[in-house]
Amino acid sequence: MRVVDAIWEKRNLGVDCKEIVIEDSDFITVVKKKELLLLNTPYVVVKVPVNRFDINTYLSNLGFTYIEGSINFQLRLFEAKLLPLQERLNKVVEYREMESKDLTGLYTEIHNGLFGTDRIILDPYFTKEQAAQRYCNWIADELERGSQAYKITYKTDTIGFFTFKQIDEGVFYPFLAGLYKKFESLGMGFTTLRKPIDESIARGGKMISTYASTNNLPVVRSHTQQGFLLNNLQYVFVKHN
Amino acid sequence: MDTIQKYKEVFINHLQVTEDQLSTLTYQSVSTWDSVGHMGLMANLEDAFDIMLDTDDIIDFSSYVKGKEILAKYDVKL
Numbered sequence: 001m002r003v004v005d006a007i008w009e010k011r012n013l014g015v016d017c018k019e020i021v022i023e024d025s026d027f028i029t030v031v032k033k034k035e036l037l038l039l040n041t042p043y044v045v046v047k048v049p050v051n052r053f054d055i056n057t058y059l060s061n062l063g064f065t066y067i068e069g070s071i072n073f074q075l076r077l078f079e080a081k082l083l084p085l086q087e088r089l090n091k092v093v094e095y096r097e098m099e100s101k102d103l104t105g106l107y108t109e110i111h112n113g114l115f116g117t118d119r120i121i122l123d124p125y126f127t128k129e130q131a132a133q134r135y136c137n138w139i140a141d142e143l144e145r146g147s148q149a150y151k152i153t154y155k156t157d158t159i160g161f162f163t164f165k166q167i168d169e170g171v172f173y174p175f176l177a178g179l180y181k182k183f184e185s186l187g188m189g190f191t192t193l194r195k196p197i198d199e200s201i202a203r204g205g206k207m208i209s210t211y212a213s214t215n216n217l218p219v220v221r222s223h224t225q226q227g228f229l230l231n232n233l234q235y236v237f238v239k240h241n
Numbered sequence: 242m243d244t245i246q247k248y249k250e251v252f253i254n255h256l257q258v259t260e261d262q263l264s265t266l267t268y269q270s271v272s273t274w275d276s277v278g279h280m281g282l283m284a285n286l287e288d289a290f291d292i293m294l295d296t297d298d299i300i301d302f303s304s305y306v307k308g309k310e311i312l313a314k315y316d317v318k319l
Contacts, residue, residue: 085284085299092296154300185268186300187283189276218275225277 001026003034008141009043012134013126017043021234028054038062042241045119047234056235064237067119069214073228076207080197081227086190093188095195098149098161106149106161107136114178117215125240139163139176147175150199152191159183162196170206172196189218193226244290245319248312251285252305267304290317 002021009017018041022031038044039062046064048055060066082090098106111132115121121131143149147165151158162177174196179189200208209231212219224230242250252263256273268274274282283299286292286308292315294302302308309319 083280083284085280085287089296089299185303187268187276187279187302188300190280217272218277221275221277 001030012137013130015043016041020046022048022055024049028058031055040241044239046237050233059237064239066235067122067238068236070234070236071212071214071230072232073212073223074207074209074231075228077201077205079227090191090194093152093154093191095150095152098151102151103149109180110135112181114181117213119236119238152195159188160192162192164196164199172200172205172208174210190222193222244317247289248319251289255282255285263305
């Protein structure tokens with residue numbers, strides 16, 4: 001079990017937050033030893049591996065709420081696939097690393113509701129504005145640490161974006177991606193997954209590892225359609241004290 | 242089978258909807274018509290009518306009704 005003092009959430013959400021990650025091998029007795037922390041920290045997030053009904057029940061009895069499943073998807077790049085029609089569209093959609101004015105546009109899109117299925121925006125204790133600002137802070141922090149952000153373009157329009165982070169040799173993690181509001185009804189959502197694949201291939205990579213929420217079924221479907229395999233799943237519980 | 246029936250059946254079979262839903266059917270109005278479903282729908286329409294849709298038309302294809310206008314450009318009379 002890992003207990004993380006999520007200090008970044010104090011800045012993002014204005015609350016003290018602890019994130020507890022339960023491992024497969026953790027006994028329920030070990031988790032119960034953290035009961036004071038679970039019941040006294042203002043905002044607690046617990047990530048539970050599958051098949052731990054004992055811990056799920058314990059958390060429910062303490063008043064925790066199940067808020068999402070967090071899926072870790074992995075794709076070995078040689079297994080990436082597209083439908084023939086998507087191949088055609090992918091050829092006319094381009095991507096380019098963002099400049100500062102593009103980032104400003106991205107942050108505006110986020111504040112206008114680009115994301116709507118995460119555990120913050122769905123939680124009535126938080127506001128949409130807090131959820132949006134949390135994403136902006138996350139992106140800014142990652143760029144500061146050397147990650148990249150790319151814009152996805154069709155003709156003269158920026159239709160979406162993806163971020164890009166190397167987490168191991170040949171392994172890349174596009175930690176956030178999305179289609180801009182005005183263009184989300186165009187059937188181009190697949191490009192937000194495909195362009196990071198193209199960039200990984202261009203960099204000589206071998207794998208992409210990324211996460212999707214079970215609250216966002218279209219994104220889950222899109223991952224499986226493009227060849228991603230489910231590598232891991234965690235149940236996420238939250239509680240406000 | 243006449244062309245309008247063929248058009249309807251592509252939607253009914255691919256998006257798993259009923260005929261009475263068609264007139265108001267729009268992108269993302271049912272869970273099966275998402276980004277993934279859209280690509281399959283466009284591919285099935287291309288096969289059914291032996292056409293190749295232009296990129297802009299694939300993007301503009303936002304509803305059952307709009308699709309009729311688009312297919313008219315390819316001499317598919319519905």
